[in-house]
Amino acid sequence: MATADEIAEHARLADIRQRWWLSAPALIIIFFAAIGPLAIVLLYSFMVKGDYGDVKYWQFSLDAWTNVLLERDIFDETLSIADAHLVILWRSVWLSFLTTVATLLLGFPTAFFISTRSEHRRDLWLFLITIPFWTNILIRTFAMQEVVRNEGIVNSVLMALGVINSPVQIMFTDWAVLFGMIYVYLPLMVLPIYASMEKLDFRMVEAGYDLYATRLGVLRRIIIPLVKPGIIAGSILVFIPALGAYVIPRVLGGGKSMMLGNLIELQFGQGRNWPLGAALSITLMVIVTIALLAYVRNAMRSGASHGH
Amino acid sequence: MGSDSAAIDVRGVSRIFKGAGQDEVRALDNVSVAIRQNEFFTLLGPSGCGKTTLLRLIAGFDFPTEGEIRLYGEDIAALPPYKRPVNTVFQNYALFPHMTVAQNIGFGLEMLGKLKEEIAARVAEMLALVRMSELKDRRTSQISGGQQQRVALARALAPRPKVLLLDEPLSALDFKLRKDMQIELKRLQHETGITFIFVTHDQEEALTMSDRIAVMNKGRILQVGSPQDIYVRPSERFVANFIGDTNFLKARAVGAKGGKVKLDLSSGGSLSADLPPEGLSVGEVTVVVRPENASISEIKGSDFAGNVENIVYFGTDTHVHLKLADGLPFIVRQQNSAGSTAAVKIGDKVGVSVVPGTAKVIRD
Structure with a gap:
């Protein structure tokens, strides 16, 4: 038994x-x-x-x-x-960082605007924000090319207005890549911030005003700390794919504004150097991981008061 | 009414909300009221009566469509909330979840640009006042509802506002805690000497705590007065009905002398009642009698008669429900002290005597 x-x-x-x-x-x-x-x-x-x-x-x-x-x-x-590799590495990190900052500066007010609309208006705005997602990234990138190329909209308008006499070279520069990435990754910043902001209790904002905080004071001391999780999530969602971007720098940056993604592709294609491609891929991953850990730790520390 | 010595002087204030299409909602309709310095003033009324709208106008979260709001003589109706020396205790407290108890209490002073040492001293003082000193480093999510209530009070009192606004602050607490906080609030008002404007829909809370009460309904103030005034001399049916239990009688005036009027009741009997201050309207009038001011007696010599429909025992007293000859209900409250047991049974026809001077003629 x-x-x-x-x-x-x-x-x-x-x-x-x-x-x-x-x-x-x-x-x-x-x-x-x-x-x-x-x-x-x-x-x-x-x-x-x-x-x-x-x-x-x-x-x-x-x-x-x-x-x-x-x-x-x-x-x-x-x-x-290897100067060339370092330049590309630095450009990737720098452009991704700028993209994250720019999408944050554009995305935060956008998310705030949407979350303060009436219930059914919000759905409409969210729908409009997500429309670019339905379009193939190649088409979106070519659309951006149409905007920034020498005979494109920006140059035509500026020349018609007489601001410039000859087209400004934007295509095939870091600027073109940056504009393209900001455009493509903006929704990835707006959506998580909106999700946090929607949960924000606007009575907190009233309480802030009541306790002598100005608009700036309420934004800095109450709204931003309370939507911090959304800001962190949005920044991660933009920074990581931006660092590995391939199509955008390929179309808008050409050979002059390569990023890590293009360099890796080059090794597996024309370069016929698979081990180097693999090593570069791992390097990219390590950079992402380090950047993420640093960012999250930093954000956690300054947002430590937002615990349970 | 309005004078510069009033802490808050509301003059002819209306707040009209534009609805869909041509609809408009008059949340406040030409409201005027003067609230005195150091007073515990209560805005009492059912939900949707405009009491919270009036509070939000005084706080600055909303602005009047018409009229003036004066704070010690200065018109503040157009100022943003952060420029008014007025603080609010919110219904759900609205404590900042990303700050500690002490940080919450110090927030207003910090925004006013006070020195660090001054803030620390004032926060410590406030923590002691609401007996929360041991919990100053806790998160607001780590303390109980009653403790959150105290923090919300301390946070609003810390910047030394000229007027403190309280928006149904006790409604989220359970019965026992609510009773304790009522006493606590009275103590705080007494100790700080700040004018409190308290919003509630609970008539008992209003009666026990207030120096004066304004009874509101449908965007208007119906009556302003001390709790005794409002209870003993309600101005109209809504006020009488909203505060305490009341009997309404229909009657016709047959002769008046010296502030008293002789009434023939539509149920048969007759009664002498106080006239309302604005005089008597012609035709049928409404009379109120509080249940505790009536007693069961012999039909002979009573004021009027009725049939016993129900008898409800409450421990300290017994309610006898009567039906009068004109079909109106009437309740008599009898105290259950030893020897005062008038033995009545359901179905009996009994007389009712009203304590002289307690029946009031009111606006309908």
């Missing part, structure tokens, strides 16, 4: 087995869709590049990782800093 302890132990083990079975689908997806591919990318970054792309399997080398930041002179084999 089994004792009570044995029965309890048996039930406990059965329970654990059952849990594994139930979580198996999720675990399988996580393995095949996330961990697996990542492991392959990591593995490739440590292999020798093949002559026509691909890698030479199971021949390991650190060349790819050296090449991320350094380049070997083709004549005397000396190593020097």
Whole structure:
């Protein structure tokens, strides 16, 4: 006869087995869709590049990782800093940062405007904000090209008004890439801030006014701290895809304003250097992770008072 | 009515909300009232009577369509809330969830640009006043409803407002806590010497706490007076009905002398009653008699008679529900002290005697 302890132990083990079975689908997806591919990318970054792309399997080398930041002179084999890569890396981080700041400055008032409309008006405004999402990103980017190119709307209008005599070169500069990214990523900033702002109790705002806070005081001390979770979420949602942007810099920046995404694509395409592409991908991921951790920690500290 | 010595002087204020199309809602209709310095003044009325609208106009969250609001003689009707030395205790407290108890209380002073040491001293003083010193570093979500109420009071009192507005601040509390806070509020008003304007729909709360009460309905102030005034001499049917239990009688005046009027009741009997201050209208009038001012007696020698329909026992007293000859209901409240048990049964025909001087003729 089994004792009570044995029965309890048996039930406990059965329970654990059952849990594994139930979580198996999720675990399988996580393995095949996330961990697996990542492991392959990591593995490739440590292999020798093949002559026509691909890698030479199971021949390991650190060349790819050296090449991320350094380049070997083709004549005397000396190593020097890979200026081109650093420029692209810096441009990616800087443009993504500017995009995040610009979408925040534009998105915050937009979200505030929408959340202060009447109930059914809000739905209309949200619908309008999300319309660009339904359009293919390539088409959206070409639309932006139509705006900023030399014969485009901006230059035509400025010339017609007599502000400028010859077209200002915007296309194929960092400005074109920045405008394109702000346009494409703006909804990703507006929506999370709106979600936070909609939950804001406007009696808090009245209480602020009642306690001698001016409009600016209420914004700074009450509204911004209370919608901080939305600001954090929006910034993350804009910064991460901006850092890996590919289509926008390709169409609007051309060869002169490349970003990390284009550099990585180049290695897997014309460059035929898969290990370097893999190493650059991992580098991008590490940058994103560090930036995220720093940002979230910083935001948590200044918003620490918003706890339970 | 209006004088510069009044803390708040509301003169001819209307607030009209534009509805859909041509509709307009008169939330306040030509309201005038003067609230004295250091007074506990209550705006009493059912929901939608305009009491909260009036409070919001005084606070500055909304602006009157017509009329003036004066604070010690200065017209403040057009000033934004942050330029008025008036603070509010909100119905749901509206404490800032991202700040501690002490930060909440110090917020107003901070916005006024006071020095750090001054703020700290005043916050400590306020914490002591509302007995919350030990919880000063707690988040507002970590304290109970009654404690949140105290913090909301301290936060509104900290900047030393000239007038404190309270928008149904006790409605979210349970019965026992509400009773305690009523006493606490009276104490705070007494200790701070600040004019309190208190909004409530609870007539008992209004009677027990106020120096004066304004009874409101449909955007108008119907009567202003001390709790005794309002209870003993209601000016019209709505006031009499809203505050306490009341019996209404129909009657016809047959002769007046010296502020008294002789009335023939439509149920048969007759009664002597006080005239309303504005005089008597012609034809049928309404008379009010509070249930505690009537007693069951022999039909012979009574003021009028009725049939006993129901007897309800309340412990300290018993309510005898009567139906009069003209079909109107009438309730007599009998105290259950030893030896005062008038033995009546359902179905009895009994007489009713009214304490002389307690029946009042009112506007209908």
